[in-house]
Amino acid sequence: MEPAIDLEHVGLTLEGQSILEDVSLRVPHQQFLGLIGPNGGGKSTLLRMMLGLMRPDSGRIRMLGRSPRHAARSIGYVPQFTRFTRSFPISVEDVVLMGRLGSGRWWGPWRRQDRRAIDGVFETLAIEALRHRRIEGLSGGQMQRVLIARALACQPSILLLDEPTASVDTDGERALFDLFAHLRCDTTIVLISHDLGFISDHVDRVVCLNRTLIDHAAEPVTADTIAQLYGQQVRMVHHHH
Numbered sequence: 175m176e177p178a179i180d181l182e183h184v185g186l187t188l189e190g191q192s193i194l195e196d197v198s199l200r201v202p203h204q205q206f207l208g209l210i211g212p213n214g215g216g217k218s219t220l221l222r223m224m225l226g227l228m229r230p231d232s233g234r235i236r237m238l239g240r241s242p243r244h245a246a247r248s249i250g251y252v253p254q255f256t257r258f259t260r261s262f263p264i265s266v267e268d269v270v271l272m273g274r275l276g277s278g279r280w281w282g283p284w285r286r287q288d289r290r291a292i293d294g295v296f297e298t299l300a301i302e303a304l305r306h307r308r309i310e311g312l313s314g315g316q317m318q319r320v321l322i323a324r325a326l327a328c329q330p331s332i333l334l335l336d337e338p339t340a341s342v343d344t345d346g347e348r349a350l351f352d353l354f355a356h357l358r359c360d361t362t363i364v365l366i367s368h369d370l371g372f373i374s375d376h377v378d379r380v381v382c383l384n385r386t387l388i389d390h391a392a393e394p395v396t397a398d399t400i401a402q403l404y405g406q407q408v409r410m411v412h413h414h415h
């Protein structure tokens with residue numbers, strides 16, 4: 175069976191700087207993968223490539239056996255919180271409905287079935303009370319949950335999350351990982367995090383990206399292995415500068 179995510183020898187150079195080099199990664203269906211690495215290591219760039227928002231200079235990316243652009247409707251994406259501007263005068267419901275744009279509907283008012291389809295997502299993320307609030311006034315943790323709800327609104331087969339727990343308190347973080355544990359029965363999840371100890375408790379596998387990818391698939395995921403992986407990578411950063 176083809177893996178859910180298949181990267182082969184992916185490379186990217188931007189403005190003369192090598193961002194990704196020979197990155198190969200196969201993520202089987204329903205695996206929960208933690209993606210770690212130092213700042214600027216290329217993690218967000220790699221997720222954007224999986225979504226088809228950026229193309230590699232070399233190598234090949236297949237998502238669900240298709241090109242990233244063709245698979246995009248089956249991929250939910252939670253961007254890094256700080257990259258999402260909140261100065262639009264729109265409601266929480268509007269933001270979550272945006273997640274259904276790929277579901278065959280391109281313009282015109284939302285259909286009742288679209289609104290009904292997101293009811294479950296509001297409940298799952300416990301944001302029902304926020305449904306008609308403007309997004310400008312939300313707290314960081316509330317907004318983060320709204321962005322996750324938006325990603326889930328298309329009932330994705332693959333969920334890509336860029337530091338989804340960055341603005342969430344400890345209880346909220348635990349609730350999110352409970353949610354991911356529930357979702358992984360039928361979803362492949364890639365989660366970027368800097369919280370090394372925390373992800374080690376929840377993911378199946380950890381890979382570390384710092385321009386090149388280090389995959390210790392054979393080793394059990396423990397906080398120590400991750401700290402070691404991360405330490406190596408951080409030392410490499412210093413070494414390169």
Ligand SMILES: Nc1ncnc2c1ncn2[C@@H]1O[C@H](COP(=O)(O)OP(=O)(O)OP(=O)(O)O)[C@@H](O)[C@H]1O
Pocket residue numbers: 188189193211212213214215216217218219220
């Ligand atoms: N559009 C762009 N043009 C030029 N350089 C870019 C562009 N996008 C990203 N980069 C560079 O690519 C490198 C990787 O950035 P990226 O955001 O993928 O890293 P990251 O691992 O997600 O970092 P962080 O942990 O800080 O979020 C950085 O050096 C960044 O400056």
